[in-house]
Amino acid sequence: MAEDDVIKVITDPVDEIVCNHCHTTINVSACPSFMHVECPSCHARLPVPAQLANFVLIELFGQGGMGAVFRGFDSSLKRHVAIKVMKKEFSENPQFVEQFLREARALAALNHPNVVQIYNYGEAKGQHYIVMELVDGGRLDLMIKNGKPLGETTLLHMATDVIKGLHAAANAGLTHGDIKPANILFSREGAAKVVDFGLARFQGEQSKPGVILGTPFYVAPEVVRGKQPDQKADIYSLGGTLFHALTGHPPFNGPTVPETVIARFKAPAPDIRTLRPELHAETAALIARMLDADPFTRYPNYDSLMADMAGIQKNLTAAPVRKPRKAPLPWVLALLGLCALLAAGLYGLRVHSTRPQPAPSEIQSPRKRVVMKLVNGKLIPVTVEESAASDSPPTATSSSPASAGSEIKLTTATGRGADSYIAGAPATMVQGHSDFLWVKAGQGNRIDVARKIYLRFDLSGINRQQLTNASLTLSAAATGKNKADDRYTLQLWGLHENALGVNWVESSSEPGADSSTPLHWNNAPGNDTKAVERMSADAEWIATIKVPANPAAGEPIVFANDHSQRPNGLLEFLRTGKSDLRTFMIAADTNTDQKAGWKFASKESGRMPPPTLTLQGAP
Incomplete structure (x- = not known):
């Protein structure tokens, strides 16, 4: 798939690269762009870049519906960027070019920490491109790959960032139209950022009949029916994305695309707590409302959604309320009384004893742990014992392999x-x-x-x-x-x-x-x-x-x-x-x-x- 994308993007080859480890100059004139070569001196693996306008395309990030996205370097401004290049066959189509440039113009005017920033856009070798902020701290779809769900607290923090970004875009007159895990990126500081408003449209613009915008797993029912995407549609898609991130599976998933799309019309989204029983009821209710098939009972806007989200996060961070204790049964009270008498007797014996008794910590069994010792120039695991109350360094008792449950x-x-x-x-x-x-x-x-x-x-x-x-x-x-x-x-x-x-x-x-x-x-x-x-x-x-x-x-x-x-x-x-x-x-x-x-x-x-x-x- 990646090779097909590279072939469809026309670039100028690079003849030589310099190894950034040992500074060896390597001739790559005969190597296809974006493959990896091995440095003949230090054997490091290095990508073969390509040139497009004043940008060096270092490696392929992935592909979208209209083009490929590369990690790049702006030779003029000396900074690392992400570059989305429209495939040439689409660049020759005026309709697709207009959609591509609409994305660039709209987002270039939007500067928000939770939306990937657009720096510039242009054309080279008959291909249009957008130069974007490089966000390389991770991607949600890769984080939940192979069914690995996120924790509830992590998910809510991420969702808050995404909602803030979508809210800012909505205030600029934009809807996203394709919210999904692959379009949520993370900065190296952990902030979530929304990317790829490739399906975004100015509010009031009509969708074409018969064209389904969005990804089948997450698209809102009304969009399937041909209605233009709006805030409520994006909220639905975000709800499906959160469901997927918490469970490892999208809310609707059929054997074929049509069956996946039709499933949301046959039944509501599953109760998320049937898959994650430990989730708080408030979180489950919020996602269920986001995934409501009826736009009129869904969250009406981002302000309403954010208010509920903030309330849930506040409750999760509050101190837990202790459950009321049940009154003890009569036989429990009797047993406690007997224990108290025994304790008093033992206390009297201890007070009148002429020999000091060891403190409880002194009669505990020695704790064992495994540490690594340097013996004859080689590290080996050694089992050591230490008294629970002793501050002296542990002493080695025997050599053995690291035991199960050991700490090193x-x-x-x-x-x-x-x-x-x-x-x-x-x-x-x-x-x-x-x-x-x-x-x-x-x-x-x-x-x-x-x-x-x-x-x-x-x-x-x-x-x-x-x-x-x-x-x-x-x-x-x-x-x-x-x-x-x-x-x-x-x-x-x-x-x-x-x-x-x-x-x-x-x-x-x-x-x-x-x-x-x-x-x-x-x-x-x-x-x-x-x-x-x-x-x-x-x-x-x-x-x-x-x-x-x-x-x-x-x-x-x-x-x-x-x-x-x-x-x-x-x-x-x-x-x-x-x-x-x-x-x-x-x-x-x-x-x-x-x-x-x-x-x-x-x-x-x-x-x-x-x-x-x-x-x-x-x-």
Whole structure:
């Protein structure tokens, strides 16, 4: 499918590319655009780009009804963008061109954080294109792929963002016409954005008879009958999208497209709580009303929908109400009285005893856990025992494989682990072997003041396929001078195995280090040298967490598996790949006014725990 799209989009070939890992020049003149080639020097996989006007098309994102969408680079403004290129056969059709340009003109005038921004539009080689904001933090349809549903709270936050975007578009005279999971994107900070108003029409414009606009799984009944899409139709489609995101399945799904469409006329949408009984009744009622087949009993507008959505979110975050306790039965009261007498007698014995009795915590059985020990240069799992009340370090009792349900803590000081940070300026300065790790995006997106953290963990000897949970913890090294703001976030990234990140070292003084391996801004694997808040295509965004403006010294900052932007994202990053080394990167957001950023303890600190990766085994 992707190859067909590439063939239908006419571009100019690129003759040479330079490997962004080892700077080797590679001749790709004989390679088709958008395929991947291997660097002959460092064996990294690199995409073969193409040229269209003043844009470099780096890779194919996907296809729509009228064209293909690419990740691109604007050579004039020096920024990464998304480019939607109309297929040539459609560019030759004036009717399709008008619809394509209508989308561009309407959205270019709309600037909202929950709508993908349109930068420009134009024509090259007989093909029209739209230049859009690059939103590469994830896509809803990929997040719920293979029937993986979202959590209720996550879903409601996402829905709120989408409603805000649609509301802004409606105020500009636009309806979307094709709300579905594939048209909901996520920024790297986790904000949801609506994309592809390809079916949007100005209010008052009539749809053509016999043409069904929208996707069969989510299209409103009145649109099927030929009515023009409006706010209520978009609300219905969003309801179907939320149903799908919460259950892993669309509300209507027949063996064929006609049967899928007809199903909504035969019966109402299923009660969502038959598939997710744990959902709150208010959430189920909201989605049911959004999916009401009758537009007159559906939510009339976004204001009404948003009011109910806000009420549900408020109730979910409120403290739970305790259930009234039932009066105890008479025999229960008698038993409690007997227990009280026994307790009093035992207390008297303890008071009159001449020998001090151990405290309850002192007579508990020793707790066992598994830690990784470096023995003869190799990590092995060791079972240790520790008293529940003892503060002394655990002692090893025997060597054994990691037992089921065990917990393992690895630090950047374990095995071949490492930690360092890189600075935008001086870009070639090596920051390793420091007592702290520093991250910040600075002010005004200035590269020269930016800092990013690199962490490497050695997972040798661990059966990564049996991992059931994981978290990464950093200890705040010092209080900062950031302005009070509850919007600060940090992003956790994982370096792709083919990026050869295993070779970087902290300092040129390390054994085996050469002039290219000490870590700095310009050679750090996976670093986007032109961005203060993100990494390159050699890294994957794993999670985003909120962080206090100025955490106290020693305060733990935790990236948990539950924080992953896709289900089990942290676990999957640890499980996959052949190498036992895993490199993480941490970057700060650009939506806030940072001054000092954040500093965390490194393995050289000696006063606070270094970055720690906590792993749990299968139950």
